[in-house]
Amino acid sequence: TKIEGNPSHPASLGATDVFAQAALLDLYDPDRMRTLTHVGEIFPWSAFIGAMRTVSTAQQATKGAGLRILTETVSSPTLAAQIQEILRRFPAAMWHQWDPASEMNEAAGLRMAAGNDVSVHYNVERAAVIVSLDSDFFGCGPGHLIYTRQFAARRRPEGAGCRLYAAETMPSTTGAKADHRLPLKPSQIEILARALAADLGVSGVNRGAALPPNAQSWLTAVRTDLNAHRSSSIVVAGEGQPPVVHALAHAMNAVLGNAGQTVLYTDSVEPQPVDQVRSVRELAEAMAAGQVDTLVIIGGNPVYTAPADLQFGEQMNKVRMRVHLSLHANETSALSHWQVPEAHFLEAWSDARAFDGTVSIVQPLIAPLYGGRSAHEVLATLSDRPERTGYQTVREFWQQRMRATGASEAMGATGASALGAAGAKGATPVAQGFSPVDSDF
Numbered sequence: 001t002k003i004e005g006n007p008s009h010p011a012s013l014g015a016t017d018v019f020a021q022a023a024l025l026d027l028y029d030p031d032r033m034r035t036l037t038h039v040g041e042i043f044p045w046s047a048f049i050g051a052m053r054t055v056s057t058a059q060q061a062t063k064g065a066g067l068r069i070l071t072e073t074v075s076s077p078t079l080a081a082q083i084q085e086i087l088r089r090f091p092a093a094m095w096h097q098w099d100p101a102s103e104m105n106e107a108a109g110l111r112m113a114a115g116n117d118v119s120v121h122y123n124v125e126r127a128a129v130i131v132s133l134d135s136d137f138f139g140c141g142p143g144h145l146i147y148t149r150q151f152a153a154r155r156r157p158e159g160a161g162c163r164l165y166a167a168e169t170m171p172s173t174t175g176a177k178a179d180h181r182l183p184l185k186p187s188q189i190e191i192l193a194r195a196l197a198a199d200l201g202v203s204g205v206n207r208g209a210a211l212p213p214n215a216q217s218w219l220t221a222v223r224t225d226l227n228a229h230r231s232s233s234i235v236v237a238g239e240g241q242p243p244v245v246h247a248l249a250h251a252m253n254a255v256l257g258n259a260g261q262t263v264l265y266t267d268s269v270e271p272q273p274v275d276q277v278r279s280v281r282e283l284a285e286a287m288a289a290g291q292v293d294t295l296v297i298i299g300g301n302p303v304y305t306a307p308a309d310l311q312f313g314e315q316m317n318k319v320r321m322r323v324h325l326s327l328h329a330n331e332t333s334a335l336s337h338w339q340v341p342e343a344h345f346l347e348a349w350s351d352a353r354a355f356d357g358t359v360s361i362v363q364p365l366i367a368p369l370y371g372g373r374s375a376h377e378v379l380a381t382l383s384d385r386p387e388r389t390g391y392q393t394v395r396e397f398w399q400q401r402m403r404a405t406g407a408s409e410a411m412g413a414t415g416a417s418a419l420g421a422a423g424a425k426g427a428t429p430v431a432q433g434f435s436p437v438d439s440d441f
Contacts, residue, residue: 064090109246
């Protein structure tokens with residue numbers, strides 16, 4: 001079995017990365033969870049459905065006041081609709097999100113700059129100058145495949161050319177491609193960003209400490225090049241940088257006139273973006289206060305990955321009924337009453353939005369090897385149709401959307417010009433003249 005990208009998909013254009021290739025190792029991993037268990041004993045799926053029906057009946061009396069659902073970052077329109085359906089059925093229930101690998105800093109920086117939740121994408125094929133502030137956006141991240149292809153096209157002899165400046169704390173794929181690479185300490189990236197923003201005319205920026213001589217000469221060259229290529233440049237900050245660096249990067253792009261040209265802002269790809277640190281903290285506090293009767297965890301391993309000061313595992317033990325859907329047995333499943341083996345994404349029906357909002361239907365490659373269940377099937381047990389399959393759930397969702405809005409609108413098409421790539425788009429561009437809200441950096 002070999003994974004390849006879809007040539008018609010604007011996020012890959014037929015390419016794949018090491019993460020997609022490595023997904024096959026998870027599929028055939030002999031250490032995958034193989035049986036559905038309750039407190040260590042093997043049970044059939046029908047027994048789990050029965051247990052969740054009992055939960056639903058009990059929660060109806062309190063409108064779901066004791067019900068909590070914890071997921072990782074959700075990009076599936078169908079899964080988000082399922083959760084919203086449950087919340088309508090149980091208005092007092094709550095949906096929490098926690099994903100330690102999510103782009104929390106970037107999202108917070110966008111909120112600082114834009115004042116609301118939006119997504120950002122880059123049109124590298126139009127960029128003559130790119131400045132990376134500790135960002136490996138050619139080596140990882142949701143859009144790195146298409147960014148790399150666009151960059152490579154500009155760098156070919158027949159291409160328009162593109163200069164890449166990279167300031168980074170550790171060697172990266174992006175830094176290796178840079179024409180001018182500046183090694184800095186982690187503490188100096190924000191100082192560099194502040195100095196560059198001030199030099200470019202971003203208002204309200206405090207420059208901070210002085211930069212070393214080599215950084216100052218690099219900064220002077222970058223400032224000159226960016227000023228010479230307004231509306232055709234990109235400044236991008238790395239995920240590891242604090243939100244203020246991301247906000248400064250967006251402010252610089254706005255001042256340079258890049259917004260709507262090389263830097264594109266759209267409605268958030270996530271159906272319900274939240275501050276995930278606050279979300280998981282609120283869940284831990286609710287469990288500590290004895291307010292949670294039933295906790296359904298879809299994927300992830302929060303007992304291991306949640307901030308240590310939350311003592312998530314200790315608080316989780318106070319919940320009367322704990323359900324965990326997971327591909328592997330881990331610290332969270334060890335503390336759960338019901339351990340549900342998860343179907344690999346190559347074994348299950350679903351859907352997803354790419355980094356630019358493009359909608360894709362996820363079709364299984366094979367039947368589940370170990371009788372695993374998808375998130376759609378687990379959440380269906382809290383609905384009035386607990387035996388729905390993932391296929392039925394996804395199919396019915398898109399049938400309803402298409403009947404209501406038409407096929408093109410249902411899939412979120414906004415036109416091929418929105419992001420400079422072919423294919424249906426699922427995120428609507430916001431004002432092309434985007435500029436950050438007034439903020440004191």
